[in-house]
Amino acid sequence: MNTEFDTLLGQLRDEFVAEFPERCDMLEECVLAFEHGREGAFDDMYRRVHSLKGAGSQFGLSIVTTVCHQFESFLSSEALTTDPLSISYALSYIDLLKQISDLIGSEKSTYYDIEHSLEELRKSSMPSHASVLLIEPSPSRRKMCQGVLSALGLRIVTQERGMTALERLLHEPFDLIVAARELPDLNTVALVAALRESNSRNKNIPVILVSSNATPVSDYLSINAVLARDAEFIPNLSDSAAKILLNR
Numbered sequence: 001m002n003t004e005f006d007t008l009l010g011q012l013r014d015e016f017v018a019e020f021p022e023r024c025d026m027l028e029e030c031v032l033a034f035e036h037g038r039e040g041a042f043d044d045m046y047r048r049v050h051s052l053k054g055a056g057s058q059f060g061l062s063i064v065t066t067v068c069h070q071f072e073s074f075l076s077s078e079a080l081t082t083d084p085l086s087i088s089y090a091l092s093y094i095d096l097l098k099q100i101s102d103l104i105g106s107e108k109s110t111y112y113d114i115e116h117s118l119e120e121l122r123k124s125s126m127p128s129h130a131s132v133l134l135i136e137p138s139p140s141r142r143k144m145c146q147g148v149l150s151a152l153g154l155r156i157v158t159q160e161r162g163m164t165a166l167e168r169l170l171h172e173p174f175d176l177i178v179a180a181r182e183l184p185d186l187n188t189v190a191l192v193a194a195l196r197e198s199n200s201r202n203k204n205i206p207v208i209l210v211s212s213n214a215t216p217v218s219d220y221l222s223i224n225a226v227l228a229r230d231a232e233f234i235p236n237l238s239d240s241a242a243k244i245l246l247n248r
Contacts, residue, residue: 013059020101023052024094031090035082045090046075052097061104062171063111067096067118069172073157074125089125096121119173119201130245131155135165135179135188136210141229145178145210148237152245162186169195169202176244178237181211192221206244208237 030045049071056064071093080086096114103111122131132149136142137160149156157174159165162183169177169191179188186194192207209217212228225240227233 009059016055016059017104020104021098023048024097024101027052027097028091028094031087031094034080034090035087037082042075042080046072049075057167061100063100063114064097066115066171067093067100069168070118070122073172077126077155079126089121092121092125115201122173126155130175131157131173132176132178132241133165133169133174134158135162135177135183135191136160137180137184141180141210144234145237148234149178149241152238152242154241154245160184162188162191166191166194169205170198170200173201174205176241177205177207178241179207179209181209181213189217189221192223193218196221208240208244210237 027045027048030041030048034041034045049068053065053068053072056062056068071090074080074089074093080090096118099114100111103114132154134142134145134149134156136145136158142158142160146156146158154176157168159168160183163186165179165183166186168174177188177192179191181188183191188207188209195202195205204222206224207222209223209226210229210233211226212230217223217226224244225236227236227240
């Protein structure tokens, strides 16, 4: 049964790889349609990027997932406009996907240059001071933290669950994690432990842990600050985040 499943998955992966150049071309058409004001072009573009991201994860093509994660963040940040420079950024993301298409299947394929270009594109297309992943399951607490971090001029990406946060951290660069200790699935201590053992670009990312739990955290996790939810929480979060990012 497993052999049959593996065979089917292999066939689906081969089909995806064969269709990948065409999907990139269709995505490029969406960007150009958006530039010319076609109704629904943005939603079509976002849907196609999201679909590519999911397929990359399903078929073990993590570089596809990485590029699409960042492309999604670019779209979600409302950075895409009909301005020529903004359109150029969107087309640059698609160009990276096309480069991946040319490399897939090559025995000597390496994605180092693409990863480097992706990081440079992040800095230019989303030029906020820093990118923060906020992991908080409570809507009210999440909104409060967003208010504090937004005042520092930061780009904020929010997650409610540990597993989805870890997936993003393994594929998308961030400058800081601000996270509640207890999450619905994977708690933040376990998340950071997994991240420290990974080979991702976020392996050594600074972490602010939000918790009133007095249980000590292992030194090897290198948690930068543990903040209690008390009367001083807001100024403490603001000061801690500012100091950490100033020295990054």
